Amino acid sequence: MVLVLDVTETANKTLQPYVGAIVARSITQVAIGQCGITAGSTPSPEQIQGFINGIENGVRAFLADSFQADECMARLREHLGVGGVTPGTAAARQLVVEITEEYDIVSARGKSRDLCAELGFPMPEQIKIATIVSELARNIVQYVGTGRIELNTVTAPRVGIEIIATDGGSGIPNIDVVLSGSYKSKTGMGVGLLGTKRLMDDFQIDSGPRGTRIVTRKYAL
Amino acid sequence: MSDKNKSVSVSRSDLDALVASLEKIAGGQYAERIKTKPKDAEVARLKDVMNRAIASLEEHLGEDREATMELALGMAESFNVLAAVRSGDLSSRVSDDVLESPNEMLGLLGKSLNETIADIEKQINTIRRQQESQAAMEHLVRQLQTPILEIWDDVLALPVIGMVDSRRSQEMMETLLSEIVSNRCKFVILDITGVEIVDTRTADHFVKVMKSAELLGTRCIMTGIRPAVAQTLVELGVDLSSIRTLRNLQEGLRYCLRESESQRTKMRLSGEE
Amino acid sequence: MVAERHIPIIKLYDTLIVSIQVELSDRVVMQLKDDIANRIEAVGPRGLIIDVSGVDIMDSYISRTIRDIGQISQLMGVKTVICGLDPNVAMTLVEMGMDLEGVEPHLHMEAAFEAIQRHKEEELAGSGGEPWFLY
Numbered sequence: 001m002v003l004v005l006d007v008t009e010t011a012n013k014t015l016q017p018y019v020g021a022i023v024a025r026s027i028t029q030v031a032i033g034q035c036g037i038t039a040g041s042t043p044s045p046e047q048i049q050g051f052i053n054g055i056e057n058g059v060r061a062f063l064a065d066s067f068q069a070d071e072c073m074a075r076l077r078e079h080l081g082v083g084g085v086t087p088g089t090a091a092a093r094q095l096v097v098e099i100t101e102e103y104d105i106v107s108a109r110g111k112s113r114d115l116c117a118e119l120g121f122p123m124p125e126q127i128k129i130a131t132i133v134s135e136l137a138r139n140i141v142q143y144v145g146t147g148r149i150e151l152n153t154v155t156a157p158r159v160g161i162e163i164i165a166t167d168g169g170s171g172i173p174n175i176d177v178v179l180s181g182s183y184k185s186k187t188g189m190g191v192g193l194l195g196t197k198r199l200m201d202d203f204q205i206d207s208g209p210r211g212t213r214i215v216t217r218k219y220a221l
Numbered sequence: 222m223s224d225k226n227k228s229v230s231v232s233r234s235d236l237d238a239l240v241a242s243l244e245k246i247a248g249g250q251y252a253e254r255i256k257t258k259p260k261d262a263e264v265a266r267l268k269d270v271m272n273r274a275i276a277s278l279e280e281h282l283g284e285d286r287e288a289t290m291e292l293a294l295g296m297a298e299s300f301n302v303l304a305a306v307r308s309g310d311l312s313s314r315v316s317d318d319v320l321e322s323p324n325e326m327l328g329l330l331g332k333s334l335n336e337t338i339a340d341i342e343k344q345i346n347t348i349r350r351q352q353e354s355q356a357a358m359e360h361l362v363r364q365l366q367t368p369i370l371e372i373w374d375d376v377l378a379l380p381v382i383g384m385v386d387s388r389r390s391q392e393m394m395e396t397l398l399s400e401i402v403s404n405r406c407k408f409v410i411l412d413i414t415g416v417e418i419v420d421t422r423t424a425d426h427f428v429k430v431m432k433s434a435e436l437l438g439t440r441c442i443m444t445g446i447r448p449a450v451a452q453t454l455v456e457l458g459v460d461l462s463s464i465r466t467l468r469n470l471q472e473g474l475r476y477c478l479r480e481s482e483s484q485r486t487k488m489r490l491s492g493e494e
Numbered sequence: 495m496v497a498e499r500h501i502p503i504i505k506l507y508d509t510l511i512v513s514i515q516v517e518l519s520d521r522v523v524m525q526l527k528d529d530i531a532n533r534i535e536a537v538g539p540r541g542l543i544i545d546v547s548g549v550d551i552m553d554s555y556i557s558r559t560i561r562d563i564g565q566i567s568q569l570m571g572v573k574t575v576i577c578g579l580d581p582n583v584a585m586t587l588v589e590m591g592m593d594l595e596g597v598e599p600h601l602h603m604e605a606a607f608e609a610i611q612r613h614k615e616e617e618l619a620g621s622g623g624e625p626w627f628l629y
Contacts, residue, residue, distance in 0.1 A: 022290065022293045022294060022297055023297045025294065025297075026294050026297030026298045026300075026301055027297070027301055029298065029316075030298055030301040030302065030305070030313075033316065034305065034310070034313070054305070057301070057304045057305050057307075057308045057310075058301045058304055058305075060304070061300060061301065061303070061304030061307070062300070062304075102519045102520070106517055109551055113551075123582055124391075124395060124582045124585055124586075126582075127550070127551060127580075127582040127583060127585075127586055128582075128585075128586045128589065130551050131551050131552065131553050131583075131586045131590070134551055134553040135553045135554060138553060138555055181591075191554040191558070191592065192553060192554040192555075194590075194591065195554060195590030195591055195592055196590070198589065198590055198591045199586070199589040199590045394585055394588075395581070395585070398581035398584060398585065399581060401581075401601065402581060402601070405601060405602065405605075406601075407601075407605070429588050429589070432588045432593070433581075433584045433585050433587075433588040434584075435599065436579055436584040436587060436588065436593070436594065436599050437579055437581065437584055437599060437601055438577065438579075438598075438599040438600035438601040438602075438605060438606075439601065484608070484612060487611075487612040487615040487616065488608055488611055488612060488615075490615045490619075491611040491612060491614050491615035491618075
């Protein structure tokens, strides 16, 4: 149970070492006013989130050093018992699916499609993202065995979705050839990877003897 | 001998206590008071006066400090409001506490800030409304720009006019495919008579539109390639070898009708088997 | 250990129809290719229709599977067509630069069936028929 007083006190104490007592109090006061938390009541999770957003505005206005600001906000979230959420116009939702067997491909696909639907993506985009997730998940299952697929929303440079596929395999041989499109074979993981690169707006791959990490993004039109 | 010149005896301990307290006060501890109880009445009087002086000092300093605090808080709040406005919250306003501050300048600053923000809010709302009606108009224009016409049984024509960007090409694809499915069309004629300029990306968009229709089982034909466009396509090395192209919509339709007839004939013949 | 479901292969006159409604895992695919080859041998059809109206996501593995099935049938003298591809899947395939690798697409089952009938006629008439799709 978190009461208003606790929330205010916590914020003041957390902010003080970064911006000083006076500014801390002021920021907190404004944030309380903005998020609608009333005295003597237990704030709802939405209100707490609103409070944190309000505090964040003040902290970033007064702290020129963004690392300090990040640190301060992280501390505040920790003290308020809230998970890490990146602010911005679109909340960064995270979906993580561990890939260990064939069934996980289906699961990852379905979940990513649901996430995109929830985020209001039009149907064609939902299908595209789910297909890419399927490609990347299948590559993991077929060539490595275990790995993970992560889905994040991004807001910079534009609103969009990011897929991160990681595994601890031994790396993809001849990546450059595969991705250049000159490799004519229609079999193997190359097709899916190349297709992913063509469909997505950003595509980065790091692959070596210790594993592979693919970060790829598609932005809204 | 007047009383005024009478000497006063101050004990060493009293003097030390006095000095010690005064040192503390000099160091900023304004709550400190001289606590000794001097035997000499004169010294006691001195002590009282000194304590009162210190109390008065403390009070005034306190007032000043409070006033400074209040000013600082008020300024900080104003900055906060500005920060909130910058990050998009135009409903942010300076609170009444600041507006009614005994510090006039602060009150004026707060009032001025609120009025300015209210003004900006109004202007932004006006602009937003304009943008919305603009977006609606653009949408309408886009729809008109790429009509999909069923010009014969099973034949869809898609006359393209003007520039084609990613967004338009995406919309074209979606609309075309959904029309194909709902009308069960067998042929699509993509007429680009109205396209004067073509670059690699535009050519790419056209190819994609046609390929996606073909994946659904529709036969695609491109018509109306202007001389300049033809030259550009060749120069760009765009591979249109797999796409059937005809001169104009008429010839395109003729071709589709012929093919359609030929298919029916084959069906009839195979039925008679 | 669950026994792999067999994807049903339906015979309609001189045509075989396979409707993909379940997840295509490695084992299911192997079983399917086996079943198709055996059924073709047993029945001797003119054509094979792969109905993908139940497939909402088609990645490169699935499209490869379709290609493989097409090649198997072709080798055994059977024309293979595909029908029921979802528009969103079609757009995704095109964006990824993938295609159906030699299997002729049709809008719906009737069109697919008609195509196979026409193929029969073309074969008999000796003409190969004008290839019209881009692959």
